[in-house]
Amino acid sequence: MARYTGPKAKIARRFNDPIFGHSKALQKKAYPPGQHGRGRRKKQSEYAIQLMEKQKAKYTYGVLERQFANTFDRASRKSGITGEILLQMLEARLDNTVYRMGIAPTRRGARQLVSHKHITVNGELVNIPSYVVQPGDVVGVREKSKSVEAITDSLANNSAQKYPWIEWNKTEMNGKMIALPMRDEIPEKINEQLIVELYSK
Known part of the structure; x- marks a missing residue:
């Protein structure tokens, strides 16, 4: 069964959010991982920001790329707010x-x-x-x-x-x-609208 098995602390530091639970590494190093973590450019393109939000949601719920894309496709076919439906499907x-x-x-x-x-x-x-x-x-x-x-x-x-x-x-x-949970009941810090915009391109 395919699943992400890589380093968790590095992912949490990339998004500056303990998406895998409490992390001491995130407290000690509040900057992105890698050689240029401290001095990395702050400004990101619109696409990069949207992609980061999608990756964050994917890692948070432990879903691989194809699974996530399929879930979004099903959410987009339902009537209602696509981003909220997407999170409801992941929560379910x-x-x-x-x-x-x-x-x-x-x-x-x-x-x-x-x-x-x-x-x-x-x-x-x-x-x-x-x-x-x-x-x-x-x-x-x-x-x-x-x-x-x-x-x-x-x-x-x-x-x-x-x-x-x-x-x-x-x-x-x-x-x-x-x-199914309402959006304001889901505690995850995810901007689902950015994900919708990414897949709408």
């Missing part, structure tokens, strides 16, 4: 939903839990990270996996951050997606 991915529920501390960890068959949707085992969770679906931990240390530790350390579109049942170790 199973690996992202598992991460939002606190079952895994990172999206990369959530992807691994899904791939290793620890997660169910409506009681059925699903091991496809890109599976699209629909409003009303119940995502939970497989019965045999409820004692897995990585899962119990993540839930124990979870700051119980609540997302208005998710309803979590601590006892059953499952959660329901109540609705």
Whole structure:
């Protein structure tokens, strides 16, 4: 299964945003990576800014180029604001939903839990990270996996951050997606309009 396996700190420093979670490297070196990181030109072209925003969204949600392009294509065919629909579709991915529920501390960890068959949707085992969770679906931990240390530790350390579109049942170790999130409910610092402009060229 294809996925990004390169350095995370370098990507976070490129966008000056801890998109993979807390990063000490980002705190120590608040400038882009590379030989010319400190003295790099500040001014960027319009295309470069749009491309950077697309790359940031792609790395944030752990999606490869073709997957991202296909997701944008589906979003553009739906009625409504394309950028907002794009983010809703990315948020509805199973690996992202598992991460939002606190079952895994990172999206990369959530992807691994899904791939290793620890997660169910409506009681059925699903091991496809890109599976699209629909409003009303119940995502939970497989019965045999409820004692897995990585899962119990993540839930124990979870700051119980609540997302208005998710309803979590601590006892059953499952959660329901109540609705697709509105744009102002998604905490990611992504300017989706720049992505729309990039693909509109």
